[in-house]
Amino acid sequence: MKPGILFTISLSIGLTIAKPALSLPPPEDTPEEILRTEIILEARSPIDGKPLTAAEYAELEAKIAERGTPPQVSADIQHTIFLLRLLKLIRTITPL
Incomplete structure (x- = not known):
C-alpha cells in the first residue's frame, strides 16, 4: 500500500473511534x-x-502591625536560610 492511503485509513479510523470533546463545564461547576x-x-x-x-x-x-519590628532570628537560622536559597538558585541554573 502507498503511505498516503495508509495515513488516510488510519486517520479515518482514529476519527471514528475518537470521542467528541465537551466544550462546556458541568452545570454544578x-x-x-x-x-x-x-x-x-x-x-x-x-x-x-x-x-x-x-x-x-x-x-x-492589627497586633502584628502594632509590633512594628519583625521577630529576631538567630544567626544560625539566618545562615541556614541563606544556604537553602543558594541551593535553590543553583538547582534552577543546573537541574539534576
Whole structure:
C-alpha cells in the first residue's frame, strides 16, 4: 500500500473511534468570575495555621502591625536560610 492511503485509513479510523470533546463545564461547576468576587469569611493564622474568623484575623493583623519590628532570628537560622536559597538558585541554573 502507498503511505498516503495508509495515513488516510488510519486517520479515518482514529476519527471514528475518537470521542467528541465537551466544550462546556458541568452545570454544578461554579464559574471563576463568581469565585473571584466571593468574600472569604474564614482565614488561617499566619503564626500557627489555626482557623480564625474574619474578626479574629483582623485583630491578629492589627497586633502584628502594632509590633512594628519583625521577630529576631538567630544567626544560625539566618545562615541556614541563606544556604537553602543558594541551593535553590543553583538547582534552577543546573537541574539534576
